[in-house]
Amino acid sequence: MQSQDVAPRPAPGSSADRTVHVEQAEAALVEHYPRLVRLAYLVLPAGPGRGRRVLTAHALVQRALPRGRASTPVIPAQHGGSSARGRRAGAGDGPGGDAGYAYVRLQVVRAALEAGLPLRSRARRGLLPPPLPQVWGLRLSPRPGGADELALEQRLAALSGPGRAACVLRGLEQLSDADVREVLTGSGVKGAGVTAALREAAGVSAAQYALLDSPEFDACSLQARPTDLMRRRQHTRAALAAAAALAVCGALVALPGGGWGPDGAAAPVYAQNPAAEAALDPGRLVKISPAAWKTSARTDFSVWPARGPLTGDTALLRRALAVWARPGGNVRVSATPGTPSGGPAGPPQLLYAGEVDNARVVLLHDGLRIARYAEPKDGTAGAALDFARVDGATGAEAGALVLGRADGNVRYLTAPWVTKAGERDLSKPGAGSMDLTLTDGITSPLASPATQTGTCTTWNVLQLTDALGTHLLSDLGELVPARLTEGRPAAPREASGAQALRTWAPFACSLADARAQGVRTVNAWGYTRQPLPDGSGTAAWACTRADTWSGDGSRVLAQFHTPGGLFGTAVAKAGDVPACGPRDPHVLAGVLWKSKGGAWYLLAAGDRATTSVRAKGGVTGSGQGNLLALPTRQGRQAELEGRLRDGRTITGLR
Template sequence: MQSQDVASRTTPVSGPVVDIEQAEAALVEHYPRLVRLAYLVLPPGLGRTRRVLTAHALVQRALPRGRASASVIPAQATEADGSGDARGGDPGYSLLRLQVVRTALEAGRPLKRAAWPKRSQLPPLFPQVWGLRLFPRSGGADELALDQRLSTLSGPGRAAYVLRGLERLPEDGVRKVLAAAGVSRPTAALREASRVPRQDALLESPEFDPCSLQARPTDLMRRRQHTKAALAAAGAAVVCGALLALPSGGWGPDGAAAPSYAQNPAAQAILDPAKVTKVPPAAWQTSARTDFSVWPARGGLTGDRALLRRALAVWARPGGSVQVSATPGTPSGAPAGPPQLLYAGRVDAARVVIFYDGLRIARYAEPTNGTDGAALDFARVDAADGAEAEAVVLHRADGNVRYLTAPWVTGAAERDLLKPSSGTVDLGPADGVTAPLAGPAERTGSCPSWNVLQLTDDSGTRLLTDLGELTPAHLTVGRPAAPGEASGTEALRIWSPFACSLATVRSQGVRSVNAWEYARQKLPDGSGSAAWVCTRADTWRGDGPRVLAQFHTPGGRYGAVAAKAEGVAACGTKDPHVLAGVLWKSAEGLWYLLAAGSRDTTSVRATGGVTGSADGSLLAVRATQGAQAGLKGTLDDGRTISGLR
């Protein structure tokens, strides 16, 4: 297999030369096709709106600057092959396709500290749409399932799948395009793509068409708040600019920080380690509060004034070498006043400082042998209480995570959410710091385990999961109006098949995720009962929750996503109702439309490609493979609800 990869990277003989006019003609003719190709190859983690805009930007930048060779680019199947595709002989299209694949793969690669980011890795300057969220039209259950499977592939694997399915390239042609696009192991990418069943027709569906879009407004209240904040920031910039012009301005380097604040009392108070708040160790024992405000300052370096000054200076104004990250919706500016110190100490090969300013957690980390490679991370934690204020990520290394836990936590353990009956691994903690916890073990195309943090205190036991951010998300189970902890035997059984779906909400500022088993349905072939579970991920910023309706059949290890939606009230405290359906194939090869609503649903009706109705909250009617149907339900108060999608 290795020899095939090497062979695919050899340079072919000279081929046709494409000038800019020929490429421009191909771009105009095949623009929708190229944008669809870019959209499918781009990583789903970008979010649908940014994915759409990035796909258009990559295609619009794909034109060559002059004359370019198309020799390394294979043609698609032509009409002579029976495919009916007339693009095969167009070297202009082939050149553009190669450029689109190359830049889409670049856009999916993580940024490196030691290298400048490529243009494709940055948010596009153009096109831009202000005040609107744009996303393709939602497809059916099959499209949603395919989108989820593609999200588990690596960038090269996804490109291989799309080139083979959408572009109808033979495997040798796919290898050549991938090699020309910079993929080091194209044969391995093809093998990875083959793990996802081929559904070529679905790639042409509206679900993956970034040229046929739906538009929704952004958060209007937040937009108004941001406008006011921008005006205030502009005024502050004018004042700071005037201070900069003063001849006695005391600006100078401060480790990883940019030139420090101007010499004014408020700014200097923020940078003064002596003014940092340090809560006494026993304050939490007499306080009625269970949030970050009663955490004591811990760690062996809480008295290191130089380290604290450095951390405060970087927070106030990080230098260009500092890697800054923040959960969505979290401001990353300087604190309004001296913050509270939660931790300062050595963790593995780093010095770590954690602050709290009433709204955010800020973590500063630097190597023990200098400040090169310093990092500053922010997480929004306003109104955090109880389980949401029990742990903060202290350090990550080699796929493992150390946590700093609340002073009232009496025990910490590691648990595999996929194995509800398995035991736990004790993590301490010692002085609030846990032993390393192995992060969720996701591998491309599989999810062998999902490790979570189990914390115990005098009030009970709860589960938290790492979603790649500074604060872990709280896992709950039960009806939205009164969810319970996910640590009990029955709660672990409910969560087990759906643990891996947590990967879909990584790095989205998630505060908590609730799993609600809202229905159980006997399967039409008598093979047992399937569970319908709605998982809702709520964010710290309060908007953009992600809701998944999932379906789990007896004997299956994982649940399947039947429907998904973002920014809806369904499955939450304000709208504790849900209705979803899925096409299901029995062991005898018969297809059914199965649908289920929450218990207060009095009737369910299917329209479109499948018709049928039933009293109660469950529906099962015969269907055909690939059928498209709409769902309507009636609640016991007379209101109607639509199927989640």
């Protein structure tokens, strides 16, 4: 974690009548910059995306200094409020009783709250507009955390702006409710709004407060990825062509163009491009015949027919294509990792157009990606555009797409070759499946685990049946559900069989670790079983591997399940490693285990190709075969090393 400074207890004294010089505020900002940026990042709304929040958080903190060199009150005078002597110390003080820190913190909270308001409602016109700031050529975001951090992120996103601020001031700044109330009031939140914010913050648990210091929310420790390189190259060429057009016939560029109706939430057109205009013509959309899949050798999205009652709504299709090509500033755009978000190179294929719950939805396919456009039934404000990568998808991987989510449920559009759909609880292998109705390929709603928070007790998946068998797909919060398989990495099987369901059951909730990662498939491999040293039964070892559509960012979990337990425990994880995969179908992991009698052991297990296991470090010992059990003490750490039949050495997952 980059930022380690924790706000000490404030110095006693009144804060309302103190003044802060710009030098004092600047010193506090520089000293506590990572902390202030984390605070701004957590208070900002999640809608614009993590990269936009990172840049906006840095911008707000850097603009928090007083504008002049004159002294500035720590907290603005409150009309009708209590006297200076009546204020509690704390809200106006920061680390070490530093009033400069308190002033800067107040400005950051105020600016972050105003940044969440519509532009026309912001009191300070000096705030940056939504598209700014920008980092050209790079996409910056904090490092991803685990399921607990994701749950907290979703919990904060559900709160109002003042509610998030109250939660962060409580958990990160360790302020009392009275101090939080004073900071919120000084940030412009009205009395009733402050009370409501405190009530919202009270719904966040103490355990979640502790996660506010997680690296997931450190907006100063970032990972950088390139933006869409192809789109940038296209934009560069388009910019040069536009400059030439402006120089030759500037007057003509400003003329309003014809078309097929208004573009809704799309950005304005600044240059005409014949190829791009062809891709935006709803009359050129590819519409596959409903019977094409029956005679085709392909089982992918290219043979899906166009379905839905609005496939003939030219105005809706025009808006969807225009927003895809140039989304406006108020359009919520999301893309799975590794998915380019540029416009289509040519007329895409129409998969669906219709009304889903309270929205009009259009699904499009350009051979590489699925694009989902959604707008409210009563207008285009609040339109959303989502992308998912699907190159190479076939069979079960092209079996379903998410049409919409509402009230914790998800509704799918299934492939035309799907004959039956059902809902199954992956954690209860003997419970059977519940049939779902299929209407023109659309399922009835089923409970989605993608947004569940708190303790995981169930994990519902989609079960599809076609001519080739039965397949399980899991909603991981993206357009394309992940395919679930079971067995040895070199030859995985569908996870719908009885043995596969028993293998998956203890580890179903571990799928939460793969949410929003662009996951294509998840395989569970029960690689060995181990008798427990106290004679209480046999534990199961499993390895789950999530592979992505982009080919990188794989996630491997080694999991341990003791007899009598409902769910397994993840004891080791790794990213971007070949272990437990088709290229390297081997795994070794260990865990500190406490017996019923109170004795501690180091248990380690490799797959059946492992001929010996050795531990070194805090616990030492070795054994023949793929299993190892050594007595130890609580808290000891060890490094594991195994040898395979072919003589190769492998190390334990950490």
